[in-house]
Amino acid sequence: MSDALRRPFPERAGAALQDTFLQEALRIATTKFIDLRKESFAGFPQGEALRDRAREIKEATLQHLDVHLERLADNIERVGGHVHWATTAEEAREMVLRLCRDRGVRMAVKSKSMATEEIDLNEALEHAGVTPVETDLGEYIIQLAHEKPSHIIAPAIHKTKGQVAELFSRELKGSFEADPEILTAVARKALREKFLQADMGITGANFAVADTGTVVLVTNEGNGRMVTSLPRIHVALMGVEKVIPSMTDLVVFLAILARSATGQKLSTYTTLVRGPRRAGELEGPEELHLILLDNGRSRQIASTLREALYCLRCGACLNVCPVYRQIGGHAYGYTYPGPIGILLTAMLKGNESVRELAHASSLCGACKDVCPVRIDIPRMLVELREHLDREKIAPWTERVMFRALRRLLLSPTAYRLSTTVGRWVQRPFIQHGRLRGLPLVLGKWTRTRDLPPVAARTFRERWKELS
Amino acid sequence: MITCLGDMLFPEVGVAMVRLLRRLGVQVEFPPGQTCCGMPLFNSGYHHDAALVAARTVRLFEGAEHVVVPSGSCAWMVRTEYPGLLKHDPALRAAADSLARRTRELSQFIVEVLGVTTIGSPFRGKVTYHDSCHLLRGLGESASPRALLRGVSGVELVELPGADECCGFGGSFSVRLPEVSSSILDKKLANVEVTGARCLVACDAGCLMQMGGGLSRRGSAVKAVHLAQVLAGEVEG
Amino acid sequence: MTGRAEFIERIRREVSKTPGLFGASSAPRPADPATAAETVRRELAERWPEALERFRVEFERVAGVFHRVPDLAAVPAALGAIAREYDATSLVTWDPAVLGFDAAPALTRGGIEVVAARAGAEDEAARLRHREQAARARVGVTGADFVLAETGTLILLSGSGRPRSTSLLPDVHVAVFGRDRLLETLEQVGIMLEALHVDPDRAMSGATINFITGPSRTADIELTLTRGVHGPKEVHAVFVEAP
Numbered sequence: 001m002s003d004a005l006r007r008p009f010p011e012r013a014g015a016a017l018q019d020t021f022l023q024e025a026l027r028i029a030t031t032k033f034i035d036l037r038k039e040s041f042a043g044f045p046q047g048e049a050l051r052d053r054a055r056e057i058k059e060a061t062l063q064h065l066d067v068h069l070e071r072l073a074d075n076i077e078r079v080g081g082h083v084h085w086a087t088t089a090e091e092a093r094e095m096v097l098r099l100c101r102d103r104g105v106r107m108a109v110k111s112k113s114m115a116t117e118e119i120d121l122n123e124a125l126e127h128a129g130v131t132p133v134e135t136d137l138g139e140y141i142i143q144l145a146h147e148k149p150s151h152i153i154a155p156a157i158h159k160t161k162g163q164v165a166e167l168f169s170r171e172l173k174g175s176f177e178a179d180p181e182i183l184t185a186v187a188r189k190a191l192r193e194k195f196l197q198a199d200m201g202i203t204g205a206n207f208a209v210a211d212t213g214t215v216v217l218v219t220n221e222g223n224g225r226m227v228t229s230l231p232r233i234h235v236a237l238m239g240v241e242k243v244i245p246s247m248t249d250l251v252v253f254l255a256i257l258a259r260s261a262t263g264q265k266l267s268t269y270t271t272l273v274r275g276p277r278r279a280g281e282l283e284g285p286e287e288l289h290l291i292l293l294d295n296g297r298s299r300q301i302a303s304t305l306r307e308a309l310y311c312l313r314c315g316a317c318l319n320v321c322p323v324y325r326q327i328g329g330h331a332y333g334y335t336y337p338g339p340i341g342i343l344l345t346a347m348l349k350g351n352e353s354v355r356e357l358a359h360a361s362s363l364c365g366a367c368k369d370v371c372p373v374r375i376d377i378p379r380m381l382v383e384l385r386e387h388l389d390r391e392k393i394a395p396w397t398e399r400v401m402f403r404a405l406r407r408l409l410l411s412p413t414a415y416r417l418s419t420t421v422g423r424w425v426q427r428p429f430i431q432h433g434r435l436r437g438l439p440l441v442l443g444k445w446t447r448t449r450d451l452p453p454v455a456a457r458t459f460r461e462r463w464k465e466l467s
Numbered sequence: 468m469i470t471c472l473g474d475m476l477f478p479e480v481g482v483a484m485v486r487l488l489r490r491l492g493v494q495v496e497f498p499p500g501q502t503c504c505g506m507p508l509f510n511s512g513y514h515h516d517a518a519l520v521a522a523r524t525v526r527l528f529e530g531a532e533h534v535v536v537p538s539g540s541c542a543w544m545v546r547t548e549y550p551g552l553l554k555h556d557p558a559l560r561a562a563a564d565s566l567a568r569r570t571r572e573l574s575q576f577i578v579e580v581l582g583v584t585t586i587g588s589p590f591r592g593k594v595t596y597h598d599s600c601h602l603l604r605g606l607g608e609s610a611s612p613r614a615l616l617r618g619v620s621g622v623e624l625v626e627l628p629g630a631d632e633c634c635g636f637g638g639s640f641s642v643r644l645p646e647v648s649s650s651i652l653d654k655k656l657a658n659v660e661v662t663g664a665r666c667l668v669a670c671d672a673g674c675l676m677q678m679g680g681g682l683s684r685r686g687s688a689v690k691a692v693h694l695a696q697v698l699a700g701e702v703e704g
Numbered sequence: 705m706t707g708r709a710e711f712i713e714r715i716r717r718e719v720s721k722t723p724g725l726f727g728a729s730s731a732p733r734p735a736d737p738a739t740a741a742e743t744v745r746r747e748l749a750e751r752w753p754e755a756l757e758r759f760r761v762e763f764e765r766v767a768g769v770f771h772r773v774p775d776l777a778a779v780p781a782a783l784g785a786i787a788r789e790y791d792a793t794s795l796v797t798w799d800p801a802v803l804g805f806d807a808a809p810a811l812t813r814g815g816i817e818v819v820a821a822r823a824g825a826e827d828e829a830a831r832l833r834h835r836e837q838a839a840r841a842r843v844g845v846t847g848a849d850f851v852l853a854e855t856g857t858l859i860l861l862s863g864s865g866r867p868r869s870t871s872l873l874p875d876v877h878v879a880v881f882g883r884d885r886l887l888e889t890l891e892q893v894g895i896m897l898e899a900l901h902v903d904p905d906r907a908m909s910g911a912t913i914n915f916i917t918g919p920s921r922t923a924d925i926e927l928t929l930t931r932g933v934h935g936p937k938e939v940h941a942v943f944v945e946a947p
Contacts, residue, residue, distance in 0.1 A: 010643075010644060010646075013644060013646065013647050014646050017646050017647065017650050025926075029927055032927055062719075062722070063719065063722050063723070064719065065715050065718075065719055066712050066715045066716040066719050069712060069715065070712060073708065079911070083708070085705075085706045085707065085708050085710075085711035085712075086706065087706040087711060087714075091705060091706060094705070095705070135934070136924070137922045137924040137933055138922075138924035141924065154923070154924060154927070155924070156925070157927070159925075160926065161925050161926050161928075164925055180925040180928035180930050181928075181930055183925055184922060184930040184932075187933065188932065188933055188934060191934065192839075192934070195934075196835070196839065211901070212901045220920070220921050220922060220923075221920055221921065221933040221934045221935070222872060222920040222933070222934040222935025222936075223933075223934045225868065225872050225914065225934075225935065226872065226934055226935075229868045229872065229912075230835075230869075240715065245733075246733050246898065247733075247894055247897035247898050247901065248732075248733035248734070248894045248895075248898060249733075250894065250897070251890040251891060251893055251894035251897075252894075254890060255890050264766075264917070265762070265855040265856075265917070266855045266857055266915060266917045267917070268766075268917050268918055268919070268920060268921055268935075269914060269915065269916060269917075269920075269935070270914070270915035271912060271913075271914050271915075272897075272912060272913040272914070272915075273911060273912050274911050274912070274913075275911050276911060277911050278863070278864075278909065278910055278911050279826075280823065280824070280826060280863065280864030280865075280909070280910075281826065281862060281863060281864065281867070281868075281910055281911065282821060282825075282826050282830065282831055282834050282867045283831070283834070283835070283862075283867050283868050283869055284862070284868065284911050284912065294711065294714070294715075298714055298715045298718045299718065301715070301719055301721070301722060302718055302719070302721035302722045302725060322632060322633045322635060322651045323647055323651075326647050326651060327647060358512075359511075359640060359643045359644070360644065360647075361637070361640065362600070362633050362635060362636065362637025362638075362640045362641075362648070362651070363510060363600070363637055363638075363640070364600040364604070364632075364633035365600050365604035365605060366600075366604070366631075366632070366633065368604070369604055382509065382510060382512060383512075384512070385510070385511055385512025386512040386514050387512070388512055389511075389512045389513055394512070398511075402507075402508060402511060402513045403513075403516065405507065405508060405516075406508055406513065406516035406517075406519060406520065408502075409471075409502045409505065409508075410502075410519060410523060412499070412500045412502060415471075415502045415503075419474075419475055422475070434680075434683050436684075441642050442642070444641075444642040444643075444645040445641060445645065447645060447649075448645065448649035448652075448681070448684065449649065449652070449677065449680030449681050449683075449684050450679075450681075450683040450684045451476075451676070451680055452476045452477065452676065452680075453476075454475050454476065455475060455476065455477075455478045455479075457478065458474050458475050458478050459469045459473060459474040459478035459481035459497075460469075460474055460499055462478055462481075462482055463481075463485075463497045463499070466482065466485050466486075467497075
């Protein structure tokens with residue numbers, strides 16, 4: 001359990017709301033990402049059809065996931081790569097650690113990978129005496145600061161350049177100005193050495209093409225290329241849902257992924273890796289290992305959260321989510337933040353873990369609108385809430401309350417009676433024709449907002465004179 | 468269809484809608500047995516309970532040629548969720564499909580079914596319009612309310628920055644995470660103040676409750692009003 | 705540890721519950737990729753000037769620097785000018801046999817050392833030497849196997865005599881290409897990649913394919929766009945007019 005999870009979610013969210021710097025950073029970042037995305041799709045009329053097609057590909061692939069995974073594995077082995085099958089996070093960690101032990105690995109450079117975050121790989125490596133070095137600039141910053149990413153594609157958006165300068169000065173022994181250009185150059189120099197020294201490169205995978213046995217990495221910084229070119233061993237860890245059938249499919253996804261994430265037409269680097277280095281190649285790893293991770297995913301193939309398996313991890317749903325925009329990524333408390341993060345957390349950690357998070361959405365639907373593969377996140381959140389009721393994970397008080405509400409709504413007599421009772425009960429709380437300072441649940445409303453009182457005459461009472 | 472919040476908290480909206488529709492030559496009926504569309508139950512995951520409410524509502528409106536709702540979220544609930552909730556009973560499912568086809572949110576009904584966009588209303592003043600999430604993204608409607616507002620000669624419509632962003636209501640969300648809900652609302656209301664409008668118009672009882680409650684608590688001069696009230700000329704700008 | 709059979713069996717069990725649940729349709733891919741690729745090439749043989757112009761615009765939009773030279777003989781002078789711009793006294797290149805030109809004679813006369821990768825020299829010593837040279841060089845010169853107009857992207861296949869790091873480790877990357885490399889759309893890239901993988905000679909030549917769209921960049925500190933975080937800070941494209 002991470003530190004953040006020791007406090008209940010509403011408290012974590014409340015703390016985030018009090019953090020004025022975080023508020024400002026979130027506002028700037030999410031607004032910028034929203035504008036960039038909007039602009040990029042506005043100049044790309046075929047984008048909508050490509051989104052439909054991308055969704056169809058994901059759907060069709062999942063329907064034959066076993067076949068595609070076997071084909072992927074066969075093709076990777078054909079070009080000299082190794083494939084490992086990890087049912088749980090623990091198995092995946094153990095596989096990496098065993099490789100490190102067997103091959104005498106002392107240092108591993110990593111390109112940004114949510115899957116390795118998901119299995120807490122860094123902690124496991126450190127524990128085993130292997131130094132993991134994050135090389136995505138944002139991930140590097142938060143690794144030095146011993147923090148967690150707060151956004152899927154911009155992990156350090158919660159940090160100021162001043163904080164980064166302080167951090168670098170302390171950790172890299174120097175005195176660096178709070179200038180992004182200078183700080184980036186500092187990181188370049190420090191990390192270049194690591195790339196050249198590391199024994200192992202660890203990556204995730206944005207896609208894996210079954211037809212050809214190709215692992216695909218998308219980055220802007222080029223660290224994905226470094227990590228897969230310089231160390232002698234390359235380990236890629238990916239969720240099973242990342243497999244796609246063909247190169248024809250790949251270009252469909254490439255056309256919408258960067259546009260959704262950063263508004264770029266393509267990210268700077270798309271790297272297609274097909275096995276370890278070939279005879280005749282001067283560079284590239286001697287060994288390539290692909291770890292296929294299940295960790296709760298397969299359970300959802302034919303179940304409620306199926307669509308969450310389409311997710312490309314572009315982060316677009318975070319940027320538009322009114323809740324994420326207020327509280328940022330850390331308050332969610334798990335690897336994957338934002339609306340899609342709630343679903344992924346339920347998938348990976350079980351429904352119990354999202355008892356509160358499942359309600360961290362106003363169901364406004366903005367996420368579904370921007371999702372490149374049109375994942376119906378609000379619908380799945382509502383279905384998830386249904387599971388919480390059915391599995392009795394929702395608090396019993398809540399369940400009793402909603403059952404009572406149902407009875408009220410099914411009986412016009414009870415309903416009418418409730419308006420009468422409401423009128424009587426509300427009397428002490430009316431100020432200037434508005435309700436304030438209500439008790440219990442409604443107090444949560446009236447702390448910041450007024451409420452109109454139950455009308456002296458409801459519509460149904462006035463209907464008689466209207467007719 | 469006048470659902471719970473409209474009935475109890477905003478009866479003037481329903482009254483304005485009835486007067487407006489009659490002026491447009493529509494014969495209006497109100498089945499008195501109705502209560503709520505069931506969305507609060509549905510959104511919190513109580514689908515079995517929501518289905519019971521839906522079944523009741525479907526029967527109540529069987530005789531109506533058109534069903535008009537002054538709330539985008541209730542219209543969305545009826546149109547997109549009722550058929551799914553009642554899928555296990557073929558007869559009810561058919562009735563739900565039929566109701567879904569006959570149900571329109573008020574502005575959609577006026578523009579699409581009645582084919583009217585110009586309504587003579589004595590209303591005068593500067594207004595801004597907030598897109599309710601369920602009307603905008605659920606029912607894909609953003610043009611009709613704006614067209615109707617522009618059709619009132621005394622109305623000056625100013626676009627609200629971030630009009631399509633949620634107001635933070637979200638039903639039980641607003642009391643489950645009141646601080647987050649209020650923080651979203653603060654940003655919405657800051658945008659409203661920027662427009663200089665005297666009236667903030669919306670087509671959803673939930674949003675009006677949230678935004679109106681926030682405006683009133685701030686002591687703002689801006690009033691949150693329903694589109695029907697502007698069109699019926701029952702508020703002053 | 706889970707074995708493959710057990711792992712796949714679990715997935716198969718879940719997958720077997722889906723038929724009828726979801727409408728699924730696979731993406732249509734070219735039945736005969738080689739022929740489809742040939743068709744694309746024929747179309748582009750006519751349309752290359754439009755494609756080139758589109759590439760230039762998009763490439764410059766992602767901060768690329770575009771050059772145009774009349775023929776291969778003019779390439780060394782263009783490379784020399786670029787090298788001098790960055791005060792580079794040496795540059796690393798792909799194998800001249802792969803590039804189709806040898807810049808060494810002309811550049812060496814001008815005082816710039818040219819270190820070319822050689823196909824066939826891949827023992828451990830050559831490896832170390834190469835890495836050290838690439839890490840030190842300020843400028844790296846490569847070809848481009850496909851040049852995508854729609855996004856301003858250079859696509860490079862690794863292989864014998866075409867190291868990956870030439871376009872990665874130096875501060876400046878220069879790619880030299882002719883009209884026959886131009887493609888207009890990502891969809892055409894898809895066709896080319898399909899064709900490449902059914903052609904056994906080419907498919908096995910190198911392990912990576914890199915799409916490069918402008919210089920290495922990041923916006924991880926306060927969303928300030930900064931170039932050259934790990935890879936090149938500058939990317940140049942030199943177009944050779946003569947077919």
